[in-house]
Amino acid sequence: MATEQLVVAPLLVALVTAILTLVVHRYVRAQKAVSALGGVAYVGAVAMLIQRVRSGAGSHGVEGVLTYQLSNWGAPFGITLVADDLSAFMLGLTAVVSLLALAFSILYVDEAGQRVSYHPLYHFMLVGVTGSFLTADIFNLFVWFEVMLMSSYVLVVFYSGPRHTKAALQYVVLNLVGSAFMLLAIGGLYSTTGTLNMADMARRLADPASFGITLAPVLGLSAVLFVVFALKAGIVPFQWWVPAAYRAAPAPVSAMLAGVVKKVGIYAIIRLYFTVFANAAPMDLALPGVVGESTLAFFGPVLFIMGAASIILGGVAAVNRDNVDDLLAYSSIGQVGFIVIALAFAAGGVVAGWQAPEPYGSVAVLGLAAALVYSLNHALAKAALFLASGAVYESVGSIEFEDLGGIAGRMPLLSAGFFVAALSLVGIPPLVGFFGKFLVFDAAVNAGSNLGIGLALLGAILTIAYVTRAWNRGFWGERSEAVEQATPQYGLFATVLVLAVVALGVGVAFDPVVEAAIDAANAALETGDYIEAVGLEDSLTSDGGGH
Amino acid sequence: MSYGDDTTVIARTVARITLPLVLVVAISLLFQGHNLPGGGFIAGVLTAAAFALVYIVFGMEYVQETIFGDEYEPDGSVAGPAVVDRYRTLFGxxxxxxxxxxLGAMAFGKPFLTHTDEVVKPSTEYVAWIPGADFIFGTLxxxxxxxxxxxxxxVYFVVVGGLLAILAVVGGE
Known part of the structure; x- marks a missing residue:
């Protein structure tokens, strides 16, 4: 039991921290201390959980998949939490980014701002993210999405100016519509398959005849659900909320939104479409342009088109932005495009059974590993860049390119952090970004997709273009008046540097990371293990949890 | 100083009579919520409704000065009137x-949020000679x-604290 209690530990640490910061909200210093301690404890809890999962601890005799039944109600009726390699990977990147963004917030958000519930909201957002990564119940996933979104609504409108309110209003309305669709799709899936537990759903979809399920509606409902996840991940054509929201939010919140919250959409796509829906019995899709009988045969091309459009639109739009935040926001649309086309190759790999060299074995694993490593790269690099943008704003007082110039000579530490993170985004060895791009290209080559290789190349060139422009306009060149009179904020620079060093460290010691990514990809594809670990293979009446 | 001068006698009298009723119903819903219709949420909403009635009929100053003993000073800050701070603490x-x-369940080695219940009946062994002992001690x-x-x-505190904070902030503007 003790090992399995660890599954819920990150969630509880974040929840308890959020509550404690709320209780002590009258004492700003105590609140900061509690918040910082909670951030550190969260990293500790995640590290312990990852250590247990990676060392092969498991439930119901399945190595590396820990399950936990909340309230002691057995699966499939109670809510199951599952920590496998995939969840562990996502939690790991969340922990790193959240701690540094939190450290940045404590130095960056002014006293009055911290008094107005910044810390409770931040930790509640973390609760939502953690819950989304851990849950194995599709309705519970909706609940965690809401927890995450509710907090992010307030954090986006945090400065409450006209521009922020406009951006937040757009963000709120859009996500409310998205949530309504999500609820609709989940209700439909429940009435079609008769279950909300993801493992149970996968099991029933694999054997529809004996559970009396008609498969045809599942494809449509999963497509509705897909739209919602695409919206959260900010993929074309659901990308237009991204720039305004990221610009309006305080810098550390933008770092969290771009680095972590977007990845929740990516994670949900991997978990639901590769673990659950891919397992469905063959169905006659009879759709134009779709070859194959798996749901992924439909989502593969969809992912490819959306990813391709994101890469092009995000990259092109990022090139001529007027300020750092807009550039970074459009850049995240393009970068998430890379993740999504890697997923498209993985989907193709699942459908066609393409082989890839060891240690991957198949394009399915290679594509997913590429998507995960790229997610890690984007989380670290983009979070570092957003924090750098916040540090520039705090020091110089502006992030408009016309006010900037020559920061490199004036604030070398900050510039070094920005430079390393930007190189990671471009994909220069030995940074983690190089391996991310490399794996995406590798997946494209093994999938035999020349179009994919071309797109990735175009995306890489666009990345170089806008990163170079940001560097030239902001950090090199004539020192502007604002930069001359800047007051450097060294505490803020330190958090940027630490993130940049992590991006470098992950790249230098890449072996364990790629192993973790490959294991995570395998965990996403091993539906049988997932079902067994939840304790469902025997019979519906068996007592689910490990107790 | 008297409160609610700008509302009618009818409104004030009706409010005085209904207020205890609303609160008693709220508490009874709270107490039966774990195994009958009711619960913390609906009881909290009802309690907040009772406070809303007081706000409307007697004004916000009444609640703040009479119930909490605070000075009332309407200010334009984001945080709202001082009483909001109390509500936020209640919420937390x-x-x-x-x-x-x-978390308590985890101290007993059970999963998070596990709950338990038990029916306790006093022993009727020594009082069996009283007529109707079974009914009195076994049922009553x-x-x-x-x-x-x-x-x-x-949940009740969260709902009461949350709703009253919203009412006070929005009402204070």
Missing amino acids: VGLAVAAGTG FKFHWATAFLFDIG
Whole structure:
């Protein structure tokens, strides 16, 4: 039991921290201390959980998949939490980014701002993210999405100016519509398959005849659900909320939104479409342009088109932005495009059974590993860049390119952090970004997709273009008046540097990371293990949890 | 100083009569919530409705000065009137209670949020000679406790604190 209690530990640490910061909200210093301690404890809890999962601890005799039944109600009726390699990977990147963004917030958000519930909201957002990564119940996933979104609504409108309110209003309305669709799709899936537990759903979809399920509606409902996840991940054509929201939010919140919250959409796509829906019995899709009988045969091309459009639109739009935040926001649309086309190759790999060299074995694993490593790269690099943008704003007082110039000579530490993170985004060895791009290209080559290789190349060139422009306009060149009179904020620079060093460290010691990514990809594809670990293979009446 | 001069006598009298009723119904819903219709949420909403009635009929100053003994000074700050601070603390304490009941289960080695309940009946062994002892001690004084009730109390505080904070901030503007 003790090992399995660890599954819920990150969630509880974040929840308890959020509550404690709320209780002590009258004492700003105590609140900061509690918040910082909670951030550190969260990293500790995640590290312990990852250590247990990676060392092969498991439930119901399945190595590396820990399950936990909340309230002691057995699966499939109670809510199951599952920590496998995939969840562990996502939690790991969340922990790193959240701690540094939190450290940045404590130095960056002014006293009055911290008094107005910044810390409770931040930790509640973390609760939502953690819950989304851990849950194995599709309705519970909706609940965690809401927890995450509710907090992010307030954090986006945090400065409450006209521009922020406009951006937040757009963000709120859009996500409310998205949530309504999500609820609709989940209700439909429940009435079609008769279950909300993801493992149970996968099991029933694999054997529809004996559970009396008609498969045809599942494809449509999963497509509705897909739209919602695409919206959260900010993929074309659901990308237009991204720039305004990221610009309006305080810098550390933008770092969290771009680095972590977007990845929740990516994670949900991997978990639901590769673990659950891919397992469905063959169905006659009879759709134009779709070859194959798996749901992924439909989502593969969809992912490819959306990813391709994101890469092009995000990259092109990022090139001529007027300020750092807009550039970074459009850049995240393009970068998430890379993740999504890697997923498209993985989907193709699942459908066609393409082989890839060891240690991957198949394009399915290679594509997913590429998507995960790229997610890690984007989380670290983009979070570092957003924090750098916040540090520039705090020091110089502006992030408009016309006010900037020559920061490199004036604030070398900050510039070094920005430079390393930007190189990671471009994909220069030995940074983690190089391996991310490399794996995406590798997946494209093994999938035999020349179009994919071309797109990735175009995306890489666009990345170089806008990163170079940001560097030239902001950090090199004539020192502007604002930069001359800047007051450097060294505490803020330190958090940027630490993130940049992590991006470098992950790249230098890449072996364990790629192993973790490959294991995570395998965990996403091993539906049988997932079902067994939840304790469902025997019979519906068996007592689910490990107790 | 008298309160609610700008409302009618009818409104003030009706408010005085209905207020205790509303609160009693709220508390009874709270107490039966763990195994009958009711619960912390609906009880909290009803309690907040009772406070809303007081706000409307007697004004915000009445609540702040008479119930909490604070000076009332309407200010334009984001945080709203001083009483909001109390509501926010109530909200936080409620969350702590609700989460605490979940964590309490873990102290007994059970998963988070596990709850338990038990029916306690006093022994009628020594009082069996009293006529109707079974009824009195077996039925009337039967006590059913459930840890879910503690969770409900937490929810109640959250709802009361949250709704009243919203009412006070929005009403104060």
